[in-house]
Structures are given as structure tokens and as C-alpha cells.
Amino acid sequence: MQSAKFIKRKTPVTIAHSPDADDIFMYYAIRFGWVSTPAPFENVALDIETLNEAAIAGTYDVTAISFALYPKIRDDFALLRTAVSFGEGYGPKLIKPKGKKLRRNFKVALSGKHTTNAMLFKIAYPDARIVYKNFLDIEKAVLSGEVDAGVLIHESILDFDESLETEREIWDIWRELAGDDLPLPLGGMALRRSLPLTHAIAIEDALIKAVDVANAHRGLLAKMLLERNLVRIDAATLDRYLDLYANDKSVTMNETQLKALDTLFRIGYENGFYECPIEAEDFMIPKEYMEARFE
Numbered sequence: 001m002q003s004a005k006f007i008k009r010k011t012p013v014t015i016a017h018s019p020d021a022d023d024i025f026m027y028y029a030i031r032f033g034w035v036s037t038p039a040p041f042e043n044v045a046l047d048i049e050t051l052n053e054a055a056i057a058g059t060y061d062v063t064a065i066s067f068a069l070y071p072k073i074r075d076d077f078a079l080l081r082t083a084v085s086f087g088e089g090y091g092p093k094l095i096k097p098k099g100k101k102l103r104r105n106f107k108v109a110l111s112g113k114h115t116t117n118a119m120l121f122k123i124a125y126p127d128a129r130i131v132y133k134n135f136l137d138i139e140k141a142v143l144s145g146e147v148d149a150g151v152l153i154h155e156s157i158l159d160f161d162e163s164l165e166t167e168r169e170i171w172d173i174w175r176e177l178a179g180d181d182l183p184l185p186l187g188g189m190a191l192r193r194s195l196p197l198t199h200a201i202a203i204e205d206a207l208i209k210a211v212d213v214a215n216a217h218r219g220l221l222a223k224m225l226l227e228r229n230l231v232r233i234d235a236a237t238l239d240r241y242l243d244l245y246a247n248d249k250s251v252t253m254n255e256t257q258l259k260a261l262d263t264l265f266r267i268g269y270e271n272g273f274y275e276c277p278i279e280a281e282d283f284m285i286p287k288e289y290m291e292a293r294f295e
Helices: 004-006 022-032 046-059 069-072 116-124 137-142 172-176 196-215 217-228 235-245 255-270 288-293
Strands: 011-018 043-045 062-066 076-081 084-088 093-097 107-110 129-132 148-154 164-169 184-192
Touching: 011 022, 011 129, 011 172, 011 288, 022 043, 022 196, 022 217, 022 235, 046 062, 046 069, 046 288, 062 069, 069 076, 069 116, 069 184, 069 196, 069 255, 084 137, 093 137, 107 116, 107 137, 116 148, 116 184, 116 255, 137 148, 137 164, 137 217, 164 172, 172 184, 217 235
Parallel strands: 011 043, 011 062, 107 129, 107 148
Antiparallel strands: 062 184, 076 184, 084 184, 093 148, 093 164
């Protein structure tokens, strides 16, 4: 890796990600030693809203975030091109008890105020009464009657109690707002801007390599994760979930994904969530710096 040699740092780089299966899958190619890193990496797994709050506080060097949060942390974090999750015809689900009619001001559980699904939900349901819960507790809150409905994310979208039904897909809200055939931007990674640029480039290169290697050796890596009880789901569910969120399109953002991200930021700005519109590519690490430096 061209840029790795410029890092002399011995202090670990902190990498924060969620405990859901796609993040675990994409990171563990590094933990298992399949990818060399330009500095020691230390990882921590936390739920996505905790990670969003940690990004606002500047806690970690590299962190998973909800894409909807990014414009609010753009001055302190660069947006990475890799380890991205987009929905294409799928995504978070608004679920409720079967046959229940939701009132205009129904009570709903969301996984966090900074999540992408929360922003889109609030635009579509401005009168709903929102409570925030850890994503693992949302289905239980609906089943117990604590809330009228809840938005499921991560692996829970694949298998929930048979007494519940989908009221609406967040994907459908996205399609109505975006007005175009674009994938739904859900989450990605951000890197602290205070890191030296050569370090930042080398770290991003290592993460891109890790996601690429993980996808290339998906069967073996999935088997190792299951054997070590590092994921919360069984083999069949893991395979289905990785098909959705850890695939070839997770390695490096393509032009269609960038357009979708810009559309998300535009929608957020037009609905009062951001102070100004931004374009994603303007906030990514300038990898061309290495080429210019050594011309």
C-alpha cells in the first residue's frame, strides 16, 4: 500500500463500528490479520446512535455514522468512501401490531434522533410522538404496547414476530422524497480531520482493502464469525443480511451512491435539518494528494 509507509505512529487508531453483522463482517478481516494496517487499530462496537453521539463529541478517530448525521459533523470529520450501507428496494421498516390502525399522532420507537431513518420518518410523519430506544429493544416495545409502532433496522428487518406487520417501508418514503431511482443511503464511516493527511489516506486505504478482502472471502469469514459467536444471528440469516449490506457495492462508493448521498443531504436541507446544502465528494479525503506529492 503506497501510503502506509508514511505512518510512523505507534499510538492506536480507534475504530468504532456498530455490532450489527455487516459492520462486524467488514472489520474482522483486519482483526483476523488478513489485512495489514499502517498503525495499530483498536476497535469498539456500539449501537449506531451511541456512535452518532460519539461522533458529535469527537470521541473516536474513525467511526461508523448514520449518513444523515454527516452534514452536522463535516467540519471535524471527513467522509470515507468505504464500508458503506445502502438499501436498494429494502431498508428499515415501520412495523406495528397486525390490524392496528395508526392515528396521526401515533407513538413510535426509533433507533436514534440522528439516524437516517429518523430523518426520513420525521419528514413523512411530522405529528408522530417519538421515543428513542436501542434498536434491539424496539420490537419488544411494540409487542408490549409501550409504543404503537417502531422502526426496525439492521438484522431485525429480516425476522420479526409473526403478530407484527409492516406499515411502511422507509425505502418507499425515500423514493417519494428523492424522486429518482437511487439507492437509500443508510450508513458509512467518517475519519477525524485532525489526523495528518498522509495518515488519513493510509487508514482509508487499509479499510478499503479490509472490506474488499472480506467480500472476496465471504464464506470463510462468515464461518469464522459464526464459530466464535461474534454475530447475533444464524448462518442463513447472516447470509441474507450480507447480501443486503455487505457486498461489492460496500467497498468504495460509486457515482450512483454519491448522487444518492447528495440527494439525502438536499432533502435534509430543504426540510430544515441542516444549515446549508453540501455535496459528499467535497468532504472526502483528497487521495490525489499522494500523487501530487510525488510527481
